Amino acid sequence: MTFLNVPAHLDWPAQFCLLLTAGTWLASLLTSNVSQVDRLWTFLPTIYTAYYALLPLWPNEQPFLFAPVCPEGAGVCEREGLQPEGAVDAGVGGRVDVQVRDSLSYNTWRRGLFDLKDEDYRWAVLRAQLPPWLFQITNLTFIAFTQNVLLLLLGLPTYVAAVLQSHSPLSSSDYALVALALVVLAVEFTADNQQFAFHSYKHAYLAKKKAEEGGKEGALDWCEACVDGG
Known part of the structure; x- marks a missing residue:
């Protein structure tokens, strides 16, 4: 049984996605800065990847809302522990994902984008072009919600590798x-x-x-x- 009316393997990710959507949207209202969700791109896909890579290890019943769970019907919850081949497939993909996120996090940090006061200049341009009410609708539907959904989808390849595809030794x-x-x-x-x-x-x-x-312009x-x- 799932908490939300979604496929079992999307139940916890959907809960987490909605929680982050609400959190980043409220944070954008409180700070007047809509780039709060932008900072999640550096590490959030790794959280979804880890969830799917470790899917058989999560409990079948959710102890409390937003706690990771492997509901019946997710495809692997009946197994006891990780299957070696699936763990290798998920682990390889997860390792590459972590390295990508490490690189992205480093570039984000040295550009100062982890500063909560920093806002992507493109949002400022968009804010100037739209009426305030329309910008806030865009903030909720695209900036907060759609981006969080995209971040969730970046973790789905690990679910495919760990659960859906047939497992064989790496070639x-x-x-x-x-x-x-x-x-x-x-x-x-x-x-x-x-x-x-x-x-x-x-x-x-x-x-x-x-x-x-009196300095002269130069190349x-x-x-x-x-x-x-x-």
């Missing part, structure tokens, strides 16, 4: 895909670092030129090594 193609994912992650991390270095130098340069009286003499080396 060479599995290792190749994991290696490819890690290479893509490394390239993305390098590109993020280069972009951050460039924009840091750009803003420092523009601030210096603005402070200099940015930029290189990543110059920024890293001070």
